[in-house]
Amino acid sequence: MTQxxxxxxxxxxxxxxxxxxICAAFEALEDEGSGGAPGRFVRTSWDRPDPSGExxxxxxxxxxxxxxxxxxxxxxxxxxxxxxxEFAKQIPGASEDPRFFATGISLVAxxxxxxxxxVHMNTRxxxxxxxxxxxxxxxxxxxxxxxxxxxxxxxxxxxxxRHGADYWDRYSKWCDEYFWVPHRxxxxxxxxxxxxxxxxxxxxxxxxxxxxxxxxxxxxxMLVRRNMDRAFTAAERDVQLRYRGLYAEFNLVYDRGTTxxxxxxxxxxxxxxxxPPLAKWD
Amino acid sequence: MTQxxxxxxxxxxxxxxxxxxICAAFEALEDEGSGGAPGRFVRTSWDRPDPSGExxxxxxxxxxxxxxxxxxxxxxxxxxxxxxxEFAKQIPGASEDPRFFATGISLVAxxxxxxxxxVHMNTRxxxxxxxxxxxxxxxxxxxxxxxxxxxxxxxxxxxxxRHGADYWDRYSKWCDEYFWVPHRxxxxxxxxxxxxxxxxxxxxxxxxxxxxxxxxxxxxxMLVRRNMDRAFTAAERDVQLRYRGLYAEFNLVYDRGTTxxxxxxxxxxxxxxxxPPLAKWD
Numbered sequence: 001m002t003q004x005x006x007x008x009x010x011x012x013x014x015x016x017x018x019x020x021x022i023c024a025a026f027e028a029l030e031d032e033g034s035g036g037a038p039g040r041f042v043r044t045s046w047d048r049p050d051p052s053g054e055x056x057x058x059x060x061x062x063x064x065x066x067x068x069x070x071x072x073x074x075x076x077x078x079x080x081x082x083x084x085x086e087f088a089k090q091i092p093g094a095s096e097d098p099r100f101f102a103t104g105i106s107l108v109a110x111x112x113x114x115x116x117x118x119v120h121m122n123t124r125x126x127x128x129x130x131x132x133x134x135x136x137x138x139x140x141x142x143x144x145x146x147x148x149x150x151x152x153x154x155x156x157x158x159x160x161x162r163h164g165a166d167y168w169d170r171y172s173k174w175c176d177e178y179f180w181v182p183h184r185x186x187x188x189x190x191x192x193x194x195x196x197x198x199x200x201x202x203x204x205x206x207x208x209x210x211x212x213x214x215x216x217x218x219x220x221x222m223l224v225r226r227n228m229d230r231a232f233t234a235a236e237r238d239v240q241l242r243y244r245g246l247y248a249e250f251n252l253v254y255d256r257g258t259t260x261x262x263x264x265x266x267x268x269x270x271x272x273x274x275x276p277p278l279a280k281w282d
Numbered sequence: 283m284t285q286x287x288x289x290x291x292x293x294x295x296x297x298x299x300x301x302x303x304i305c306a307a308f309e310a311l312e313d314e315g316s317g318g319a320p321g322r323f324v325r326t327s328w329d330r331p332d333p334s335g336e337x338x339x340x341x342x343x344x345x346x347x348x349x350x351x352x353x354x355x356x357x358x359x360x361x362x363x364x365x366x367x368e369f370a371k372q373i374p375g376a377s378e379d380p381r382f383f384a385t386g387i388s389l390v391a392x393x394x395x396x397x398x399x400x401v402h403m404n405t406r407x408x409x410x411x412x413x414x415x416x417x418x419x420x421x422x423x424x425x426x427x428x429x430x431x432x433x434x435x436x437x438x439x440x441x442x443x444r445h446g447a448d449y450w451d452r453y454s455k456w457c458d459e460y461f462w463v464p465h466r467x468x469x470x471x472x473x474x475x476x477x478x479x480x481x482x483x484x485x486x487x488x489x490x491x492x493x494x495x496x497x498x499x500x501x502x503x504m505l506v507r508r509n510m511d512r513a514f515t516a517a518e519r520d521v522q523l524r525y526r527g528l529y530a531e532f533n534l535v536y537d538r539g540t541t542x543x544x545x546x547x548x549x550x551x552x553x554x555x556x557x558p559p560l561a562k563w564d
Contacts (some may be wrong), residue, residue: 252534
């Protein structure tokens, strides 16, 4: 039986606890909505068969299709096994020993009201012969509202400031770069943070990663409440569906997690959880 | 001023003539439809700036959003210039001399009625120090009908048989392989033909390429007429929208023309013409 060490168990427990807190907060928002019945999360678990034949871990998808959240997925997973030789070369610390462990949470929310921004958050801990955290959160409004963008960024700037003097500057820039859609000449969203390979002081890095999750949990519901009852036109809904086309383009053409996962036999339903419930192209 | 040779001019003229015949045939189908006004093609031209600063050609998009064709694009383009050194290595005959010429037609039809199959056809002539044709046609029904699939394949089998004893066998297999969607464990469509690097006897290869276009023009409208007035349920429309999600996944994750075009500054609107007007994901 696979034995996880204390840090692995603490990270896994945090991501699952964060998932439970987020699901509860989002179901509360559903209760405050109107039109149709309030949505509830449905959980589906999956196992990952490791190519070695050993157990490879797995994950749980939590998906809600509601009246405030048109579709939201909050996935957790804890996977482990042995990287293939060619993949091991690309991962820090894996060329010496191809065994790996990864645990994390991934959240994508596509909203019913086009005035409510979509949002994405993902944090994870990776272990090879090295051990690091990575992740981020970014806001994806179809119809950007300056105050929403400012509040979202200010919340993450404050969080970053508690953990590293240069974190906001570096990680907000990294977010803008990572989510750039070259063929559209624009970013996927309006910003946030993105970080990776955060090694060194494990306790400090874990605390930062937890704080990123808490910041999403505290900030996003505020933006939802602010906008969820705003009236919208068919033209605004149309803008939202076209914006989701661009969102799907980014995820399917450029997002490393999506393209790598699809091409290497990852859990397809969990990977494609990020895709919008409905999207439009001209 | 760029001078094209006789073969280049004849190929270009054929693709434009085929485009005109297809557009006329599809507008006739619109006239036979019901519900709303019959659609008409709208043409938009684009220029390709060659990185060298010389004129690089361009293309014309013909797009119709109608009552039978929810969205259909028939694009022609004739582009020429100089490949970048790293790209020249990947293209037959371009490592010796990086100059190239390409002319072709690309057709994607997404239909309003889920009982009418979507279809894709693309044929092109490439010139480097070598000169070849490539292309194909494949049927993409959301709700496959055995008789439609059989008639579509039989038409292309007959066409192939007129030009090469092994064409149908080779090109139908190539189609199944090219349009395979690994992460879904299925093909994008139900088959057709795919061919590339058809060099040698230019007249024979041009005749085959013309015949592929004519076969599409003669066969597809028959399948449309057969199904366009069939009643359908909301559940069948839903199956169609989800099928289009898979169609978008293939094009954005795997299709070489799409991903290469987007990442190298091709005309974005012309490349993304293939994406469905509306698509759904679970």
